[in-house]
Amino acid sequence: MNKVSDVLIIGGGIIGLSLAIELKLRSVKVTVLSRDFQEAATHAAAGMLAPQAEKIPPSPMLDLCLKSRAIYADWVRKLEEITGLETGYWPCGILAPVYDVGEILPTNQVWLNQLEIQQHQPGLSSEVVGGWWYPDDGQVDNRALARCLWMAAQLLGIEVLEGVAATEFVRENQQIKYLKTSRGDWQAERYVLATGAWSQELLPVPVYPKKGQMLSVQVDSSSQALNHVLFGDETYIVPRKDGRIVIGATSENVGFTPNNTAAGIQQLLSGATRLYPPLKNLPIVEFWWGFRPATPDELPILGTSAYENLTLATGHYRNGILLAPITALLIADLLEKQKPDLLLKHFHYTRFSEN
Secondary structure, three states: OEEEEEEEEEOOOHHHHHHHHHHHOOOOOEEEEEOOHHHOHHHHOOOEEOOOOOOOOOOHHHHHHHHHHHHHHHHHHHHHHHHOOOOOOEOOOEEEEEOOHHHOOOOOOEEEEHHHHHHHOOOOOOOOOEEEEEOOOEEOOHHHHHHHHHHHHHHOOOEEEEOOOEEEEEEEOOEEEEEEEOOEEEEEEEEEEOOHHHHHHOOOOOOEEEEEEEEEEEOOOOOOOOOOEEEOOOOEEEEOOOOEEEEEOOOEOOOOOOOOOHHHHHHHHHHHHHHOHHHHHOOEEEEEEEEEEEOOOOOOEEEEOOOOOEEEEEOOHHHHHHHHHHHHHHHHHHHHHOOOOHHHHHHOHHHHHOO
Protein backbone atom coordinates (compact mmCIF):
# COMPACT_ATOMS: atom_id res chain seq x y z
CA MET A 1 0.00 0.00 0.00
CA ASN A 2 1.37 3.39 -1.04
CA LYS A 3 0.48 5.91 1.66
CA VAL A 4 0.09 9.65 1.17
CA SER A 5 -0.34 11.54 4.40
CA ASP A 6 -2.49 14.49 3.33
CA VAL A 7 -4.14 14.79 -0.09
CA LEU A 8 -4.19 12.52 -3.14
CA ILE A 9 -5.34 14.25 -6.33
CA ILE A 10 -6.53 11.96 -9.10
CA GLY A 11 -6.03 13.79 -12.38
CA GLY A 12 -2.99 15.64 -13.69
CA GLY A 13 -4.64 18.21 -15.95
CA ILE A 14 -4.80 21.92 -15.31
CA ILE A 15 -7.30 21.58 -12.45
CA GLY A 16 -5.39 18.85 -10.62
CA LEU A 17 -2.00 20.55 -10.99
CA SER A 18 -3.33 23.99 -10.07
CA LEU A 19 -4.85 22.60 -6.89
CA ALA A 20 -1.71 20.63 -6.06
CA ILE A 21 0.43 23.76 -6.35
CA GLU A 22 -1.97 25.81 -4.22
CA LEU A 23 -1.94 23.13 -1.52
CA LYS A 24 1.83 22.75 -1.62
CA LEU A 25 2.28 26.49 -1.16
CA ARG A 26 0.16 26.06 2.00
CA SER A 27 2.56 23.34 3.22
CA VAL A 28 0.15 20.47 2.51
CA LYS A 29 1.73 17.17 1.46
CA VAL A 30 0.11 16.30 -1.85
CA THR A 31 0.49 13.63 -4.53
CA VAL A 32 -0.94 13.78 -8.05
CA LEU A 33 -1.74 10.68 -10.10
CA SER A 34 -1.95 11.31 -13.84
CA ARG A 35 -2.87 8.73 -16.45
CA ASP A 36 -1.67 10.72 -19.45
CA PHE A 37 -0.71 14.37 -19.15
CA GLN A 38 -1.02 14.84 -22.92
CA GLU A 39 -4.65 13.70 -23.09
CA ALA A 40 -5.88 16.32 -20.60
CA ALA A 41 -8.48 18.78 -21.89
CA THR A 42 -5.89 21.51 -21.27
CA HIS A 43 -4.17 20.58 -24.52
CA ALA A 44 -7.41 20.82 -26.51
CA ALA A 45 -8.24 24.35 -25.43
CA ALA A 46 -7.50 27.70 -27.06
CA GLY A 47 -6.86 29.38 -23.73
CA MET A 48 -9.52 32.08 -23.98
CA LEU A 49 -10.37 33.93 -20.78
CA ALA A 50 -13.75 35.06 -21.98
CA PRO A 51 -16.57 35.14 -19.42
CA GLN A 52 -18.06 38.24 -21.04
CA ALA A 53 -17.51 37.32 -24.68
CA GLU A 54 -19.13 33.94 -23.95
CA LYS A 55 -22.19 35.93 -22.83
CA ILE A 56 -22.57 33.98 -19.61
CA PRO A 57 -25.76 35.43 -18.06
CA PRO A 58 -25.75 36.99 -14.56
CA SER A 59 -25.47 33.93 -12.33
CA PRO A 60 -23.18 32.19 -9.84
CA MET A 61 -21.30 30.84 -12.88
CA LEU A 62 -20.58 34.36 -14.11
CA ASP A 63 -19.52 35.35 -10.59
CA LEU A 64 -17.15 32.37 -10.46
CA CYS A 65 -15.67 33.19 -13.87
CA LEU A 66 -15.21 36.89 -13.11
CA LYS A 67 -13.54 36.09 -9.79
CA SER A 68 -11.13 33.79 -11.58
CA ARG A 69 -10.38 36.29 -14.32
CA ALA A 70 -9.69 38.95 -11.67
CA ILE A 71 -6.93 36.87 -10.05
CA TYR A 72 -5.48 35.46 -13.28
CA ALA A 73 -2.65 37.95 -13.78
CA ASP A 74 -1.31 37.44 -10.26
CA TRP A 75 -1.74 33.67 -10.55
CA VAL A 76 0.27 33.32 -13.76
CA ARG A 77 2.88 35.77 -12.48
CA LYS A 78 3.42 33.52 -9.48
CA LEU A 79 3.81 30.46 -11.72
CA GLU A 80 6.22 32.28 -14.01
CA GLU A 81 8.31 33.40 -11.03
CA ILE A 82 8.51 29.84 -9.71
CA THR A 83 9.51 28.33 -13.05
CA GLY A 84 11.11 31.05 -15.15
CA LEU A 85 8.77 29.99 -17.97
CA GLU A 86 6.26 32.08 -19.91
CA THR A 87 2.54 31.24 -19.86
CA GLY A 88 1.55 33.41 -22.80
CA TYR A 89 -0.90 35.35 -20.65
CA TRP A 90 -2.16 38.23 -22.79
CA PRO A 91 -5.00 40.55 -21.68
CA CYS A 92 -5.55 41.52 -25.31
CA GLY A 93 -9.32 41.98 -25.16
CA ILE A 94 -11.82 40.05 -27.24
CA LEU A 95 -13.88 41.19 -30.22
CA ALA A 96 -17.22 39.46 -30.82
CA PRO A 97 -18.25 40.36 -34.39
CA VAL A 98 -21.80 39.71 -35.61
CA TYR A 99 -23.35 39.36 -39.06
CA ASP A 100 -26.85 40.50 -38.08
CA VAL A 101 -27.66 43.86 -36.54
CA GLY A 102 -30.66 42.17 -34.94
CA GLU A 103 -28.24 40.51 -32.55
CA ILE A 104 -27.60 43.86 -30.80
CA LEU A 105 -28.91 43.67 -27.24
CA PRO A 106 -29.09 46.34 -24.52
CA THR A 107 -25.90 46.01 -22.53
CA ASN A 108 -23.30 47.96 -20.63
CA GLN A 109 -20.61 46.58 -22.94
CA VAL A 110 -18.98 48.50 -25.77
CA TRP A 111 -20.72 48.19 -29.15
CA LEU A 112 -18.71 48.97 -32.29
CA ASN A 113 -20.52 49.71 -35.55
CA GLN A 114 -19.30 48.43 -38.91
CA LEU A 115 -16.81 51.24 -39.48
CA GLU A 116 -15.53 51.19 -35.91
CA ILE A 117 -14.98 47.44 -35.77
CA GLN A 118 -13.10 47.47 -39.10
CA GLN A 119 -10.87 50.23 -37.73
CA HIS A 120 -10.39 48.23 -34.52
CA GLN A 121 -9.48 45.09 -36.45
CA PRO A 122 -8.80 45.53 -40.18
CA GLY A 123 -9.42 42.51 -42.38
CA LEU A 124 -12.77 41.43 -40.97
CA SER A 125 -15.37 40.18 -43.44
CA SER A 126 -17.55 42.78 -45.16
CA GLU A 127 -20.49 40.72 -43.83
CA VAL A 128 -19.64 41.85 -40.28
CA VAL A 129 -22.07 44.65 -39.34
CA GLY A 130 -20.51 45.41 -35.97
CA GLY A 131 -19.59 43.70 -32.76
CA TRP A 132 -18.94 43.82 -29.07
CA TRP A 133 -15.60 44.79 -27.57
CA TYR A 134 -14.69 43.12 -24.26
CA PRO A 135 -11.47 44.84 -23.11
CA ASP A 136 -11.19 42.86 -19.87
CA ASP A 137 -11.26 39.42 -21.50
CA GLY A 138 -8.06 37.89 -22.82
CA GLN A 139 -6.13 34.68 -23.32
CA VAL A 140 -3.35 32.44 -22.10
CA ASP A 141 -1.35 29.95 -24.16
CA ASN A 142 -2.87 26.72 -22.84
CA ARG A 143 0.11 24.56 -23.78
CA ALA A 144 2.62 26.99 -22.28
CA LEU A 145 0.47 27.14 -19.15
CA ALA A 146 0.38 23.34 -18.94
CA ARG A 147 4.19 23.18 -19.21
CA CYS A 148 4.52 25.88 -16.58
CA LEU A 149 2.20 24.07 -14.16
CA TRP A 150 4.04 20.79 -14.67
CA MET A 151 7.41 22.44 -14.07
CA ALA A 152 6.12 24.34 -11.02
CA ALA A 153 4.91 21.08 -9.51
CA GLN A 154 8.34 19.51 -10.07
CA LEU A 155 10.26 22.47 -8.65
CA LEU A 156 8.03 22.64 -5.58
CA GLY A 157 8.68 18.98 -4.87
CA ILE A 158 5.15 17.76 -5.52
CA GLU A 159 5.02 14.04 -6.25
CA VAL A 160 3.44 13.80 -9.71
CA LEU A 161 3.20 10.26 -11.04
CA GLU A 162 2.57 9.91 -14.78
CA GLY A 163 1.14 6.80 -16.44
CA VAL A 164 -1.00 5.77 -13.46
CA ALA A 165 -4.55 4.68 -14.30
CA ALA A 166 -6.96 4.91 -11.37
CA THR A 167 -9.39 2.01 -11.49
CA GLU A 168 -11.55 1.93 -8.35
CA PHE A 169 -12.32 3.73 -5.11
CA VAL A 170 -12.56 1.15 -2.33
CA ARG A 171 -15.22 2.44 0.05
CA GLU A 172 -16.13 1.69 3.62
CA ASN A 173 -19.24 3.31 5.07
CA GLN A 174 -19.03 6.99 4.06
CA GLN A 175 -15.27 6.99 3.55
CA ILE A 176 -12.86 6.25 0.73
CA LYS A 177 -10.60 3.59 2.23
CA TYR A 178 -8.07 3.55 -0.61
CA LEU A 179 -7.70 3.91 -4.38
CA LYS A 180 -6.85 1.02 -6.68
CA THR A 181 -4.60 1.92 -9.62
CA SER A 182 -2.51 0.29 -12.32
CA ARG A 183 0.49 0.82 -10.03
CA GLY A 184 -0.85 -0.49 -6.77
CA ASP A 185 -3.14 0.82 -4.07
CA TRP A 186 -2.94 4.37 -2.73
CA GLN A 187 -4.19 5.64 0.59
CA ALA A 188 -4.57 9.21 1.83
CA GLU A 189 -6.43 11.21 4.42
CA ARG A 190 -8.33 13.05 1.69
CA TYR A 191 -8.91 12.51 -2.02
CA VAL A 192 -9.78 14.89 -4.85
CA LEU A 193 -11.38 13.70 -8.09
CA ALA A 194 -10.11 15.91 -10.94
CA THR A 195 -10.18 13.49 -13.86
CA GLY A 196 -12.32 15.64 -16.16
CA ALA A 197 -14.06 13.79 -18.97
CA TRP A 198 -13.01 10.44 -17.46
CA SER A 199 -14.66 11.05 -14.06
CA GLN A 200 -17.37 8.42 -14.56
CA GLU A 201 -14.72 5.71 -14.56
CA LEU A 202 -14.40 6.19 -10.80
CA LEU A 203 -17.68 7.74 -9.66
CA PRO A 204 -21.24 7.91 -11.04
CA VAL A 205 -21.18 11.66 -11.67
CA PRO A 206 -22.87 13.18 -14.75
CA VAL A 207 -19.68 14.16 -16.56
CA TYR A 208 -19.23 13.06 -20.17
CA PRO A 209 -16.80 13.88 -22.98
CA LYS A 210 -17.47 16.47 -25.65
CA LYS A 211 -14.97 16.26 -28.44
CA GLY A 212 -13.45 19.45 -29.74
CA GLN A 213 -11.44 19.63 -32.97
CA MET A 214 -9.03 22.49 -33.58
CA LEU A 215 -6.34 23.64 -35.98
CA SER A 216 -3.69 26.33 -36.23
CA VAL A 217 -2.20 28.41 -39.01
CA GLN A 218 1.01 30.45 -39.13
CA VAL A 219 1.30 34.15 -39.90
CA ASP A 220 4.23 35.49 -41.91
CA SER A 221 5.61 39.02 -41.80
CA SER A 222 3.57 40.14 -44.82
CA SER A 223 0.22 38.97 -43.42
CA GLN A 224 -2.52 41.19 -42.04
CA ALA A 225 -1.93 41.63 -38.31
CA LEU A 226 -4.55 40.05 -36.06
CA ASN A 227 -4.35 41.85 -32.73
CA HIS A 228 -7.37 40.55 -30.85
CA VAL A 229 -9.17 37.29 -30.18
CA LEU A 230 -12.20 37.04 -32.47
CA PHE A 231 -15.18 35.33 -30.89
CA GLY A 232 -17.78 34.62 -33.56
CA ASP A 233 -20.99 32.63 -33.56
CA GLU A 234 -19.47 29.91 -35.75
CA THR A 235 -15.87 29.91 -34.58
CA TYR A 236 -13.21 31.60 -32.51
CA ILE A 237 -9.84 32.77 -33.75
CA VAL A 238 -7.02 33.24 -31.26
CA PRO A 239 -3.74 34.92 -32.28
CA ARG A 240 -0.59 33.98 -30.37
CA LYS A 241 2.40 36.22 -29.86
CA ASP A 242 4.62 33.75 -31.75
CA GLY A 243 2.62 34.14 -34.98
CA ARG A 244 0.40 31.10 -34.66
CA ILE A 245 -3.36 31.55 -34.93
CA VAL A 246 -5.53 28.93 -33.23
CA ILE A 247 -8.95 28.19 -34.72
CA GLY A 248 -11.64 26.30 -32.87
CA ALA A 249 -13.63 24.44 -32.03
CA THR A 250 -16.20 21.80 -32.81
CA SER A 251 -18.43 20.48 -30.04
CA GLU A 252 -19.34 16.85 -30.67
CA ASN A 253 -21.23 14.24 -28.68
CA VAL A 254 -19.25 11.26 -29.98
CA GLY A 255 -17.93 9.80 -26.74
CA PHE A 256 -14.19 9.19 -26.81
CA THR A 257 -14.04 8.75 -30.60
CA PRO A 258 -10.57 10.06 -31.52
CA ASN A 259 -9.07 11.87 -34.51
CA ASN A 260 -9.80 14.89 -36.64
CA THR A 261 -12.43 14.50 -39.33
CA ALA A 262 -12.86 16.12 -42.72
CA ALA A 263 -16.28 17.43 -41.68
CA GLY A 264 -14.93 18.92 -38.46
CA ILE A 265 -12.01 20.68 -40.13
CA GLN A 266 -14.24 21.90 -42.96
CA GLN A 267 -16.61 23.42 -40.39
CA LEU A 268 -13.76 25.25 -38.68
CA LEU A 269 -12.17 26.56 -41.87
CA SER A 270 -15.50 27.67 -43.30
CA GLY A 271 -16.46 29.63 -40.19
CA ALA A 272 -13.01 31.12 -39.68
CA THR A 273 -12.38 32.27 -43.25
CA ARG A 274 -15.87 33.75 -43.46
CA LEU A 275 -15.18 35.84 -40.36
CA TYR A 276 -11.58 36.77 -41.17
CA PRO A 277 -10.81 36.20 -44.89
CA PRO A 278 -7.02 36.85 -44.63
CA LEU A 279 -6.76 33.37 -43.07
CA LYS A 280 -7.41 31.78 -46.48
CA ASN A 281 -3.82 32.08 -47.64
CA LEU A 282 -2.03 31.10 -44.44
CA PRO A 283 -0.33 27.69 -44.13
CA ILE A 284 -1.91 25.17 -41.79
CA VAL A 285 0.50 24.10 -39.08
CA GLU A 286 -1.39 21.54 -37.02
CA PHE A 287 -4.67 19.71 -36.43
CA TRP A 288 -5.64 18.23 -33.06
CA TRP A 289 -8.57 17.24 -30.91
CA GLY A 290 -9.44 16.66 -27.26
CA PHE A 291 -12.26 15.85 -24.88
CA ARG A 292 -13.89 18.48 -22.70
CA PRO A 293 -15.64 17.37 -19.49
CA ALA A 294 -19.27 18.39 -19.99
CA THR A 295 -22.19 18.18 -17.56
CA PRO A 296 -25.94 18.36 -18.28
CA ASP A 297 -26.10 22.05 -17.30
CA GLU A 298 -22.59 22.83 -18.59
CA LEU A 299 -21.50 23.94 -15.11
CA PRO A 300 -18.64 22.41 -13.10
CA ILE A 301 -19.06 20.02 -10.19
CA LEU A 302 -17.19 21.42 -7.19
CA GLY A 303 -17.11 20.66 -3.49
CA THR A 304 -17.94 17.82 -1.17
CA SER A 305 -19.17 14.40 -2.27
CA ALA A 306 -21.19 11.55 -0.78
CA TYR A 307 -17.94 10.44 0.90
CA GLU A 308 -16.53 12.39 3.82
CA ASN A 309 -12.96 12.38 2.56
CA LEU A 310 -13.58 12.82 -1.19
CA THR A 311 -13.82 16.24 -2.83
CA LEU A 312 -14.93 16.88 -6.41
CA ALA A 313 -13.31 19.28 -8.89
CA THR A 314 -14.49 18.24 -12.34
CA GLY A 315 -16.88 19.02 -15.20
CA HIS A 316 -15.41 22.40 -16.15
CA TYR A 317 -16.36 21.88 -19.82
CA ARG A 318 -15.23 24.93 -21.85
CA ASN A 319 -13.96 26.91 -18.87
CA GLY A 320 -11.26 24.79 -17.28
CA ILE A 321 -8.43 27.15 -18.26
CA LEU A 322 -10.33 30.19 -17.02
CA LEU A 323 -11.52 28.58 -13.79
CA ALA A 324 -8.26 26.92 -12.76
CA PRO A 325 -7.09 29.60 -10.29
CA ILE A 326 -10.43 30.07 -8.54
CA THR A 327 -11.06 26.32 -8.41
CA ALA A 328 -7.65 25.78 -6.81
CA LEU A 329 -8.30 28.53 -4.29
CA LEU A 330 -11.82 27.45 -3.28
CA ILE A 331 -11.06 23.72 -3.14
CA ALA A 332 -7.86 24.32 -1.15
CA ASP A 333 -9.84 26.47 1.29
CA LEU A 334 -12.46 23.72 1.57
CA LEU A 335 -9.85 21.03 2.23
CA GLU A 336 -8.10 23.13 4.86
CA LYS A 337 -11.09 24.66 6.62
CA GLN A 338 -13.67 21.95 5.86
CA LYS A 339 -16.13 24.81 5.34
CA PRO A 340 -17.25 25.54 1.78
CA ASP A 341 -17.29 29.01 0.26
CA LEU A 342 -20.90 30.07 -0.27
CA LEU A 343 -20.32 30.14 -4.02
CA LEU A 344 -19.58 26.41 -4.06
CA LYS A 345 -23.14 25.45 -3.14
CA HIS A 346 -24.27 26.36 -6.66
CA PHE A 347 -21.91 23.76 -8.14
CA HIS A 348 -22.60 20.87 -5.77
CA TYR A 349 -23.22 17.47 -7.34
CA THR A 350 -26.61 17.13 -5.58
CA ARG A 351 -28.16 19.68 -7.95
CA PHE A 352 -28.64 16.87 -10.46
CA SER A 353 -30.85 14.89 -8.06
CA GLU A 354 -32.96 17.77 -6.75
CA ASN A 355 -35.51 17.81 -9.57
